[in-house]
Amino acid sequence: MSISWRLSLISPKTKYPEITVPSRPCWHLVSGRNSPVCRRAFPSANRVKVYGSFALDLDQGAGIKPLQNRNEVVYVMETDNIQGQSVLVEKVISGGFCVKCGACVGLCPYFNYFDGKVVVMDKCQADTLRCLQLCPRAEYEGTSLHPIPEKEPIGPYRHVLVARAIDEEIRNRAQYGGTVSAILMEAFEKGDIRSAVLTDAGDRLSPGGVMARNREEVLDCAGSRYSGSASLSVLNRAISQGEDKIGVVGLPCQMEALARMERMKPDGEERSARVSLKVGLFCTWALDYRKLKAFLREAGVGGAVLKYDIPPPPADKFMVRTEKGWVDFPLSEVRPLIQKGCTLCQDMTAIWADLSVGTVEGREGWNTVIIRTETGEELIEEAVKAGKLETGPLPEENFEHLKEASHNKRQRAKQVELGASGSGGEK
Numbered sequence: 001m002s003i004s005w006r007l008s009l010i011s012p013k014t015k016y017p018e019i020t021v022p023s024r025p026c027w028h029l030v031s032g033r034n035s036p037v038c039r040r041a042f043p044s045a046n047r048v049k050v051y052g053s054f055a056l057d058l059d060q061g062a063g064i065k066p067l068q069n070r071n072e073v074v075y076v077m078e079t080d081n082i083q084g085q086s087v088l089v090e091k092v093i094s095g096g097f098c099v100k101c102g103a104c105v106g107l108c109p110y111f112n113y114f115d116g117k118v119v120v121m122d123k124c125q126a127d128t129l130r131c132l133q134l135c136p137r138a139e140y141e142g143t144s145l146h147p148i149p150e151k152e153p154i155g156p157y158r159h160v161l162v163a164r165a166i167d168e169e170i171r172n173r174a175q176y177g178g179t180v181s182a183i184l185m186e187a188f189e190k191g192d193i194r195s196a197v198l199t200d201a202g203d204r205l206s207p208g209g210v211m212a213r214n215r216e217e218v219l220d221c222a223g224s225r226y227s228g229s230a231s232l233s234v235l236n237r238a239i240s241q242g243e244d245k246i247g248v249v250g251l252p253c254q255m256e257a258l259a260r261m262e263r264m265k266p267d268g269e270e271r272s273a274r275v276s277l278k279v280g281l282f283c284t285w286a287l288d289y290r291k292l293k294a295f296l297r298e299a300g301v302g303g304a305v306l307k308y309d310i311p312p313p314p315a316d317k318f319m320v321r322t323e324k325g326w327v328d329f330p331l332s333e334v335r336p337l338i339q340k341g342c343t344l345c346q347d348m349t350a351i352w353a354d355l356s357v358g359t360v361e362g363r364e365g366w367n368t369v370i371i372r373t374e375t376g377e378e379l380i381e382e383a384v385k386a387g388k389l390e391t392g393p394l395p396e397e398n399f400e401h402l403k404e405a406s407h408n409k410r411q412r413a414k415q416v417e418l419g420a421s422g423s424g425g426e427k
């Protein structure tokens with residue numbers, strides 16, 4: 001294990017030295033050359049310089065405060081060995097910004113997912129920082145994909161069209177046109193994928209990731225659950241079990257985590273090679289599952305939810321179907337349940353996917369499809385040839401509106417980011 005780190009002298013005479021704390025590499029302050037703290041923080045450190053007594057403390061790189069004991073000997077180090085897990089926990093999970101993509105879950109034994117929450121099982125000492133490299137809500141030089149380039153609000157694309165499954169059973173069980181389920185079935189038949197990471201409806205617990213391997217398992221997952229599901233945890237498990245030719249259906253934040261995985265060190269490339277198809281879903285926001293559950297309980301909506309829907313504007317409602325039928329809520333009532341991390345999300349159309357799929361405003365039972373890559377294009381062509389999918393042009397008006405909605409989401413997120421960094425205010 002090698003850690004690159006440098007030592008910097010801060011004058012012992014200065015009471016409150018001026019330090020610009022960079023986000024990365026991070027400043028660490030360790031007291032006692034061979035103290036357990038020092039050894040734990042820098043297990044492979046082979047050189048430690050002593051600068052004398054300091055009267056300052058760096059509060060996890062975030063602030064400076066005087067030490068209690070002014071005679072204590074401390075070392076100030078600049079190092080790449082920031083503790084990945086603790087940064088992720090502090091900045092993302094405890095900060096309430098986790099969007100439950102699941103990229104960190106099952107990557108190591110320390111993160112788990114239970115009923116709508118990412119839980120930390122134990123402290124991690126690894127210096128690879130893979131969780132931090134992957135997390136779509138964490139900054140990490142080398143893997144961060146923000147800011148998203150402004151050029152095209154819906155990201156790179158080859159064609160945009162409308163589509164729906166020809167198979168009526170798929171359409172009846174799907175959220176809208178069943179395009180996602182139909183193309184998965186084509187990908188299975190063509191041998192493009194051997195398994196697919198999907199999201200189930202959840203039962204007594206939150207929706208979660210499942211590995212589907214055939215038509216029935218794909219149909220069991222059809223439909224949208226408007227909350228995070230940590231489904232990428234299933235991808236991590238499949239990769240560690242040696243699987244390849246994996247398809248992934250996920251939200252834009254999950255496609256972003258996959259794109260970061262390609263850049264992740266040391267084994268990102270190898271892991272990415274196991275994924276052969278990425279199908280992204282459009283997403284404006286998702287709800288916090290636990291808040292949603294409490295909200296529905298309070299509203300007297302009990303039992304299993306059979307379907308959710310958020311029909312396109314001007315409907316302005318969130319719909320829930322149980323065995324007793326549909327119940328509608330004004331969107332203003334569910335907006336407070338939106339995951340905090342979604343307010344920072346700049347991507348509505350899953351720009352890092354092979355194919356992105358959403359609804360078509362004003363045309364019930366159809367999907368908008370953005371074809372982005374050769375893989376995506378070939379699959380759509382094959383699905384049409386095989387009689388699984390029918391397609392047509394996306395009306396110009398819908399296309400313009402899609403671009404506008406994507407642009408607006410990005411601008412809102414940028415405003416929130418500016419507000420959070422203190423350089424501006426949220427509108």
Ligand SMILES: Cc1cc2nc3c(=O)[nH]c(=O)nc-3n(C[C@H](O)[C@H](O)[C@H](O)COP(=O)(O)OP(=O)(O)OC[C@H]3O[C@@H](n4cnc5c(N)ncnc54)[C@H](O)[C@@H]3O)c2cc1C
Nearest residue numbers: 174175176177178179180181198199223225283284358359
């Ligand atoms: C949280 C969320 C927000 C969305 N917001 C928008 C939006 O603003 N505008 C828009 O046009 N479309 C949105 N969609 C997409 C839309 O609801 C449909 O998923 C999409 O149009 C595909 O429809 P389909 O009939 O082809 O899907 P189906 O054939 O029914 O397949 C749906 C697939 O979605 C997967 N899935 C379900 N829930 C989740 C989840 N929580 N996380 C990850 N994967 C999931 C399932 O595994 C299934 O394979 C959203 C979806 C979700 C889950």
Ligand code: SF4
Nearest residue numbers: 098099101102104135
């Ligand atoms: S957003 Fe994803 S990667 Fe980040 S902490 Fe949450 S589950 Fe983990």
Ligand code: SF4
Nearest residue numbers: 253283285286342345
């Ligand atoms: S708004 Fe962004 S972060 Fe939130 S669930 Fe959708 S894609 Fe993920």
